[in-house]
Amino acid sequence: TPTALMAISAAYLLGAVPFGLVIARLWGVGDIRTQGSGNIGATNVLRTAGKIPGLLTLVLDIGKGAMATAAGIAMFGWQSPITAAMALLSFMGHLYPVYLGFKGGKGVATGLGVFLMLTPVVGLLAVGSWVVGALLFRISSLAALIAFAMMPLYQYLYGTPAALVVAAIVVPMVFWKHRQNIQRILQGTEPRIGKKG
Ligand code: G3P
Numbered sequence: 126t127p128t129a130l131m132a133i134s135a136a137y138l139l140g141a142v143p144f145g146l147v148i149a150r151l152w153g154v155g156d157i158r159t160q161g162s163g164n165i166g167a168t169n170v171l172r173t174a175g176k177i178p179g180l181l182t183l184v185l186d187i188g189k190g191a192m193a194t195a196a197g198i199a200m201f202g203w204q205s206p207i208t209a210a211m212a213l214l215s216f217m218g219h220l221y222p223v224y225l226g227f228k229g230g231k232g233v234a235t236g237l238g239v240f241l242m243l244t245p246v247v248g249l250l251a252v253g254s255w256v257v258g259a260l261l262f263r264i265s266s267l268a269a270l271i272a273f274a275m276m277p278l279y280q281y282l283y284g285t286p287a288a289l290v291v292a293a294i295v296v297p298m299v300f301w302k303h304r305q306n307i308q309r310i311l312q313g314t315e316p317r318i319g320k321k322g
């Protein structure tokens with residue numbers, strides 16, 4: 126239906142808003158894509174601009190995934206494939222934003238926002254896994270990879286079939302977007318949280 130198509134497009138356009146890029150620029154650090162890891166996510170904003178802008182980016186990137194998903198739930202219901210598509214497209218928007226020539230972020234915060242809304246128990250488990258991973262290893266990307274690696278199991282145990290399908294697409298994409306991080310982790314050169322990249 127036209128309403129569904131419009132809602133899915135809006136979810137993509139919201140997900141594509143590069144809050145990290147905007148906030149880093151407002152904070153006077155210039156184009157974040159040329160600094161640190163070059164990523165537009167909260168980790169790199171923290172690394173290059175500081176704690177407050179990093180936190181703002183985290184909240185807004187989680188928020189856009191959560192908002193797009195919440196809108197889907199309100200309009201089409203919890204288990205609707207249209208809601209799943211809106212959740213997925215907001216995530217894809219962050220990864221492949223039309224505003225930035227389709228070169229976007231890695232989807233950790235936006236993905237968490239999606240799952241926090243779609244399946245709150247799983248979302249919280251994933252956030253908890255990120256925190257445990259971050260405390261253990263002090264590496265943001267590794268914490269994210271641990272959290273998203275656990276996601277299919279969490280969805281299987283506590284989620285819904287629709288969210289499991291979303292996870293089956295989101296998780297490989299998060300890993301794909303972290304391929305350079307994975308290389309650096311294996312080489313032992315991935316920067317730790319709190320250190321400059
Ligand atoms: O949110 C992305 C994070 O997992 C890694 O970011 O800047 O260290 O590549 P970064």
